Amino acid sequence: MEIKFDLNESLYLRDPQNTDLGKKIIEFAIILIDELGFESFTFKKLAAKISSTEKSIYRYFENKHYLLLFLTSWYWEWVHFLIEINIKNVSSGQERLKIAIKYLVLATAENPMNKYINENLLHKLVIKEGGKAYHINEVDDENKAGMFHSYKVLVKVVADIIISIEPKFPYSDSLASNLFEMANNQIYFAEHLPRLTSLKSGKKMDDDLINMLCYFTDRLLKKEK
Numbered sequence: 001m002e003i004k005f006d007l008n009e010s011l012y013l014r015d016p017q018n019t020d021l022g023k024k025i026i027e028f029a030i031i032l033i034d035e036l037g038f039e040s041f042t043f044k045k046l047a048a049k050i051s052s053t054e055k056s057i058y059r060y061f062e063n064k065h066y067l068l069l070f071l072t073s074w075y076w077e078w079v080h081f082l083i084e085i086n087i088k089n090v091s092s093g094q095e096r097l098k099i100a101i102k103y104l105v106l107a108t109a110e111n112p113m114n115k116y117i118n119e120n121l122l123h124k125l126v127i128k129e130g131g132k133a134y135h136i137n138e139v140d141d142e143n144k145a146g147m148f149h150s151y152k153v154l155v156k157v158v159a160d161i162i163i164s165i166e167p168k169f170p171y172s173d174s175l176a177s178n179l180f181e182m183a184n185n186q187i188y189f190a191e192h193l194p195r196l197t198s199l200k201s202g203k204k205m206d207d208d209l210i211n212m213l214c215y216f217t218d219r220l221l222k223k224e225k
Helices: 020-036 043-049 052-057 062-088 093-105 119-133 137-143 149-165 172-192 205-222
Strands: none
Touching: 020 043, 020 062, 020 119, 020 137, 020 205, 043 052, 062 119, 062 149, 093 149, 093 172, 093 205, 119 172, 149 172, 172 205
């Protein structure tokens, strides 16, 4: 079934998930940002791609920054969804954490019913451009408006798993957020700045990354026992 996430209303003027035009805006925004990069992406180029007008896009998003925030928030909700459905019947904290790590790396899994979102391209977009959603001067105001709620909820889910493994571990939130940031950064480094990572770009990279993150968490949490 098609998945719709309830995202913070501050992200948009009109929820694009509710209309055919809105879905088209999301679909081709992902494609164009992947092709052009966020700096070169404009609503004018997007309007031409979807045979519409800039004005119609501005009815959904105040500017392209808010569109990027929407895309990254949808992505974090998607990762959250994948983790939750796969840990649902797993009681072991260690296994739950391994599953969480697996799906924060393998969030490229595509839902064929969500035809307007290519999760694989969206994953690539978040790796390359996601940090630009919150590394900005207005981050505090946007945080107060709840624009990073999806990411914070997801980090809390993983932090709670960490606490279930080792209740005395003092850095659960930091470890959880670093798992996500490290996963994306290490993929980016392997593909573009290979001297900054031990990973090698290629077919084994995802498996190697999962193993590396599990190695770090195993060692950190074992030290607390």
